[in-house]
Amino acid sequence: MEFAVDLQPAHVRFGVGARELLPEECDRLGVGRVLLVCTPSGAARYRTVADALGSRLVATFAEAEPHCPEPVVERCRALWRSAGADGVVTVGGGSTIGLGKILTAEERAKFVCIPTTYSGSEMTDIFGRKIGREKRTARNPACRAHTVLYDPELTLGLPRHETVTTGMNSLAHAVEALYPPLPNPVAFVIAREALRAHRDGLPGAAANPTDIDARSQALYGGFLGGLLVGMTGIALHHRLCHVLGGLFDLPHGETNSVVLAHVVAYNAAAAPEAARAISDVFGDVEPARAIDAFARRIGAPTSLREIGMPEDGVDAVVKETLARGGWNPRAPDEASLRELVRAAWDGQRPQIHATSEANRIT
Numbered sequence: 001m002e003f004a005v006d007l008q009p010a011h012v013r014f015g016v017g018a019r020e021l022l023p024e025e026c027d028r029l030g031v032g033r034v035l036l037v038c039t040p041s042g043a044a045r046y047r048t049v050a051d052a053l054g055s056r057l058v059a060t061f062a063e064a065e066p067h068c069p070e071p072v073v074e075r076c077r078a079l080w081r082s083a084g085a086d087g088v089v090t091v092g093g094g095s096t097i098g099l100g101k102i103l104t105a106e107e108r109a110k111f112v113c114i115p116t117t118y119s120g121s122e123m124t125d126i127f128g129r130k131i132g133r134e135k136r137t138a139r140n141p142a143c144r145a146h147t148v149l150y151d152p153e154l155t156l157g158l159p160r161h162e163t164v165t166t167g168m169n170s171l172a173h174a175v176e177a178l179y180p181p182l183p184n185p186v187a188f189v190i191a192r193e194a195l196r197a198h199r200d201g202l203p204g205a206a207a208n209p210t211d212i213d214a215r216s217q218a219l220y221g222g223f224l225g226g227l228l229v230g231m232t233g234i235a236l237h238h239r240l241c242h243v244l245g246g247l248f249d250l251p252h253g254e255t256n257s258v259v260l261a262h263v264v265a266y267n268a269a270a271a272p273e274a275a276r277a278i279s280d281v282f283g284d285v286e287p288a289r290a291i292d293a294f295a296r297r298i299g300a301p302t303s304l305r306e307i308g309m310p311e312d313g314v315d316a317v318v319k320e321t322l323a324r325g326g327w328n329p330r331a332p333d334e335a336s337l338r339e340l341v342r343a344a345w346d347g348q349r350p351q352i353h354a355t356s357e358a359n360r361i362t
C-alpha cells in the first residue's frame, strides 16, 4: 500500500448546544477578552452566542461582508486593537470566517469559529480579501481556527438558498476528494461519509429549515467537506467554478450547484472507483444522473444562465480553464470542455459518456 495524506490540527466540538462550550474553550485557549464577529443580521440572530460569552465579550463587529473587502477588514482590525481583545469568535458563514482568519494570521488572535453554513471554510487554511474589484486569496497555516464549534441549532435560520448552495459546494469537495492526484484511502473513506451525510441531510434541511436531525447531518457533511479540501486539494470542477467566479463574479455555491453533475459525467469513466462510490451512496448506476437528480430535488440552481453568466462567455471560460492546467483524472480538451460548459450554461442534463460494468451498485 502507498499513499500520501496531509493532516491538520484543529480542535472540533460538534453537537446541539455546542455554543455553551464557549467559556470552556476560551479558558483552554487562555482568552479573556473576546471580539465577536458576525454579519449585520447576525447580531440579533446569534444573541445566544454573545450570552454564552458573558463578561469575556468586550466588542462586537457586526459588519462582515462577502469576500472581506479591505475597508471592512481595516474597520474590524481597528476595533480588535482598540478593544484590547486577545481572542476572536466568529459566528456565521464565509464572510465572518474570513475576518477571523485575517485577525489570526496577522494579529495573532486566538480564534474560535462557529460556522453556520456548509462551505467548510472553517477547516481550511485558505483565506482572502477584496482590494478594489480584485479578489486575492492565499494559503497560510497561521490563519487556522484553534477551535471549531459546530452547533446545528445555530443553523436553523439559514435560508433555503444558502442551505442548498453551500451544501452543493460541500458535496463537490467530497466528490473531488474521491479522485486525488495521489492515492489517499483516508480521504476516500471520509468523502464517502460526507456524501452520505449530505444525502441524508440536505433534502430535509431544504424542505424544513427547522429539522434539527437533517441540519445536523448537513453540518457534519460540511465539516467533512472542509477537511477534505485541505487533505486532497481540488480538480477540474473547482477550477471551472473559480474561473466562472473570477470572470463573471458568479457566487461559488451557485456555480458548484450547476457544474458538479457535468464534471462527474466527464470524469466517470476515468475515475471508476469514485463513480462507484457516488453510485453506491445515491443508489443510481449513473453517478452524474444521481448528482443531477439530487441537485434538482433540493432546488439548487441548474443552469449558468440563470445565475448570470453571459452566453458569449463560454469560450473565455474554456480558454482560461485550460490555461490553468492542474490535476484531473481525465485531461480536459478544448472541444469536450466547450461542450460541457455550453450544456451547463443551458441547464441541460449531464451527458452520460459511458456506463462501466464495474459501476454496478453493490
Ligand SMILES: [Fe+2]
Residues within 6 Å of the ligand: 169, 170, 172, 173, 238, 252, 256
Ligand atoms: Fe468549494
